[in-house]
Amino acid sequence: MRHIISILIENESGALSRVAGLFSARGYNIESLTVAPTDDPTLSRMTLVTRGSDQIIEQITKQLNKLVDVVKLMDLTEHRHIEREMMLVKVKAQGTERDEVKRLVDIFRGRIVDVAATTYTVELTGTGDKLDAFITALEGSVILEVVRSGVMGIARGDVALKI
């Protein structure tokens, strides 16, 4: 099953490689990984998407907790949660295509953030499924570039991952 694990980790050099190294050393897979400092500059927040049986996920969370730099973690999939991913897509848009793409962006509640003579750059936020759907909908157009942030997430209600 797919799990989203949120991690608070010391914002120190090498902390990311400890997490990435753990996954490769123990043969766990990482579907996506995002990391950035939090409002507390000494802490980074990492969101990691992985797949595995309950036993594997239990081991993953235990092994992560064992890393000395990991302060706290939460398996978001155990809670009601919100997940978001951001995508930037550069797509060819010329002549009649321009209206077509614009309409599609509106339907998906995206934004055109850069306009050039022959291209649009589109910003879109949502779940991974929604981003996938947008890519599929663009099938008629020429996609020049796709940049995805990877998933980040947060629990709903008053459940919070903080120290």
Place this chain on the structure above:
Amino acid sequence: MELTGAEIFVRCLKEEGVDVIFGYPGGAVLHIYDALYRQKDVTHVLVRHEQGAVHAAEGYAKSSDRPGVALVTSGPGATNAITGIADAYMDSVPLVVFSGQVNTALIGNDAFQEVDTVGITRPIVKHNFLVKDVKDLAETIKKAFYVATTGRPGPVVVDIPKDVTADKFEFKYPRTVKMRSYNPTVKGHLGQIKKAADLILAAEKPMVYSGGGVILSHASKALTEFTRLLGYPITNTLMGLGAYPATDRQFVGMLGMHGTYEANMGMHHADLIIAVGARFDDRVTGNIEKFCPHAKIVHIDIDPASISKNVKVDVPIVGDVDRVLKELVKEIRERKGKPDASALEAWWQQIEEWRAMDCLKYDRDSDLIKPQYVIEKLWEVTKGDAFVTSDVGQHQMFTAQFYKFDKPNRWINSGGLGTMGFGLPAAMGVQMANPKDLVCTVTGEASIQMCIQELSTCLQYQLPIKVVNLNNRYMGMVRQWQEFFYQGRYAMSYMDALPDFVKLAEAYGHVGMRIEKPADVEGALKEAMKLKDRLVFMDFITDQGENVYPMIPAGAGQNEMILV
């Protein structure tokens, strides 16, 4: 007063109560060596290869209640130390390894003798640090010792660039250390302890299965009290030998691939396994699908990640083994409940039947020296009270089977990583930690050659180690597997052109002996032990074809042992 980083380093060791370190100098650590030269509190043992330094530090730690400390230079100094660090990681040995590093300004420039030590060691340490500023040095060292020795112990590497050891800063050693991200659980959950007590008192075919965690936690007394209180059979892992007296009737021997028939059959037929500081290693469980099919499992361990990693556990208790065992004993005593006596008697009867198979029997009438016989005699001659280290292979298994350890911390071997070359340097560490005690190392002609250079260190520091070399001219364990599973095609397992070990020992300034007849074994051992202040290298020419029995072949269950 302001001190240089190197002086701070030495002061920190003193604050931590470190009396011995094992190391090898080099460019990046010259400031540190200069500071070591100008003090008297810390003894530095100069090894002949950095691998030896780390194994010696392991031996020191495993045979005492103090962490081991090693000091190596940057680049090749650090890479040579890797095997030892990985070994310590697999066997949870509390170790602090200091490595020199190139100047901070040069890091990343492929400078002379530069490697990314923190990067290379990351998967084989409990934690590691790169100290970039002398201001952080003392605090980092404090943290390193704290992390290495608490929770599930392990090696911690501190990488110190050369300029940091020259820079000056006010020395103040932190009294305490607090790390928000590191808080090992030591006290067992009371609810879980009660649940465990329910299962323990209700068991009809119980088996205590204890491992190296008991020794690391200094819980031998508590384990013995617990086991005797209940009257249950107990088996130890390779790493756990000595935690429970091996000469006691309740001890059924080591379990696992080369464990006893009674221990493995006991595990297989048990209805309750009480796992204490053990980690269900594949060499213990055999085929995991066939492991303990009838048993509920209670597992006490300080490392939550060890619980339900390989085998699903019914009642996990996370905590320090010593504390949890004491709580369990208290709980059981308070209940005044007793295990079902008739069920236990029937269980013991069954175990005694298995024990009567005498699975460790071997040919005692052979004209050749049997390795088992040497170990039996070693046990007799040393009255079972020596510190014994070993290398890896058949001789290691024979020692585990035939040297009956009655005390913890006496049996020092490389269990997890299985490092050939471990034995001799480890024995040096043991002897440094226990200068008045008898230290033996059991080895083979293949293993000993992997770190034989340390014979030179032994002379320099007058370490009167007794080397028991079981010389069968083969990598015995490799040969055994080739005999069993490769139709006797002995690919590259025969050692041609061996050195004359007697002359070699003498060349290193020690006493050498060659023993070729069974009748001479006991006399040679006695003679060697009499040479109290000399290292004696005993080269026993043993039966080339001897195998380690019994054996659980790979993929088989614990009840599917090969007997002889």
